[in-house]
Amino acid sequence: MAQTAIQPGVHEERSEYVEFWNDTLADKFERFRKILMNGLSYHSEIPLGNLNVAPGSRIVDVGCGWGDTAMQLAQKTGPDGYVLGLDCVDRFLDKGRADAAAAGLTNIEFVAADVERYPFEPEFDLCFSRFGMMFFQNPVAAMRNIRTALKPGGELMFIVWRDIKDNPFFALPKQVVLDFLPPPGDNARSCGPGPFSMADPETVTKQLEIAGFEDIRFERIDGPVTVGDSVEDGMRFQLALGPAGEVFREAGELAERKRGEIEQALRDALVPYQQDDGSIVMPCSSWTIRARKAD
Numbered sequence: 351m352a353q354t355a356i357q358p359g360v361h362e363e364r365s366e367y368v369e370f371w372n373d374t375l376a377d378k379f380e381r382f383r384k385i386l387m388n389g390l391s392y393h394s395e396i397p398l399g400n401l402n403v404a405p406g407s408r409i410v411d412v413g414c415g416w417g418d419t420a421m422q423l424a425q426k427t428g429p430d431g432y433v434l435g436l437d438c439v440d441r442f443l444d445k446g447r448a449d450a451a452a453a454g455l456t457n458i459e460f461v462a463a464d465v466e467r468y469p470f471e472p473e474f475d476l477c478f479s480r481f482g483m484m485f486f487q488n489p490v491a492a493m494r495n496i497r498t499a500l501k502p503g504g505e506l507m508f509i510v511w512r513d514i515k516d517n518p519f520f521a522l523p524k525q526v527v528l529d530f531l532p533p534p535g536d537n538a539r540s541c542g543p544g545p546f547s548m549a550d551p552e553t554v555t556k557q558l559e560i561a562g563f564e565d566i567r568f569e570r571i572d573g574p575v576t577v578g579d580s581v582e583d584g585m586r587f588q589l590a591l592g593p594a595g596e597v598f599r600e601a602g603e604l605a606e607r608k609r610g611e612i613e614q615a616l617r618d619a620l621v622p623y624q625q626d627d628g629s630i631v632m633p634c635s636s637w638t639i640r641a642r643k644a645d
């Protein structure tokens with residue numbers, strides 16, 4: 351049976367990060383869903399396209415958001431397989447539930463949960479995640495928990511951003527906003543360790559080894575990302591989400607007082623990336639990381 355709320359008894363208290371995803375980021379993600387889906391999908395296209403899934407495989411997609419990768423995996427594993435999509439924001443999962451029903455997929459469930467604390471059984475052949483692994487309060491504890499979801503020899507495959515300097519679509523707007531506002535303080539509310547917290551292969555390799563994974567591989571994917579249909583759209587996206595959005599949000603009233611100047615500076619910074627159709631396309635870069643559950 352699909353469950354529609356974060357499980358009482360299992361998740362009585364939400365972590366501060368899960369709280370933040372729900373009370374602050376969810377609305378903004380919904381508002382910019384088109385941009386996000388376009389940008390994030392680019393990075394899973396090749397890894398998922400090349401992924402061999404044995405028919406009947408059981409797969410968990412962690413931090414699955416609106417569920418599109420979970421649905422692709424459900425198609426790959428076929429009617430004898432099963433996909434569980436987990437995310438800490440239940441309203442994202444409603445979209446997945448509706449899309450899966452519309453597509454006639456009966457081998458998929460979406461459950462609202464904090465992956466870090468979910469009571470997994472060792473029933474899955476593969477754990478997949480597209481940009482859903484960088485936000486755990488304690489990444490090694492979360493990886494260990496994910497390990498308990500895997501059968502012996504089970505695989506983990508996840509996609510994360512490379513360093514901010516390799517991602518101008520995040521770095522440039524952040525610098526523009528920092529020309530006007532102070533950086534977020536130590537007590538800033540946040541989504542967790544953050545989008546670049548798994549950018550360093552050495553650190554992530556060590557984390558995975560400590561969590562009980564082996565055969566760890568990194569594949570780099572570079573590509574263009576559309577950050578808006580127009581300069582105005584791109585500017586609004588950048589002020590709402592990502593590192594620039596965080597600086598703006600945390601600066602509170604000061605940011606609002608300077609809003610006009612900041613918006614104009616962002617527009618100016620985005621214009622060089624404008625395409626013939628008006629859209630804004632910028633470079634970005636990710637890692638696809640694969641590992642196997644160690645014995």
Ligand SMILES: C[S@@+](CC[C@H](N)C(=O)[O-])C[C@H]1O[C@@H](n2cnc3c(N)ncnc32)[C@H](O)[C@@H]1O
Binds near residue numbers: 368436466486487
């Ligand atoms: C950048 S989004 C990626 C969503 C989706 N995988 C995609 O590529 O479209 C990160 C997702 O991780 C989820 N998330 C963050 N921390 C989580 C946690 N502790 N447990 C479950 N989901 C989490 C967020 O709610 C969000 O949907």
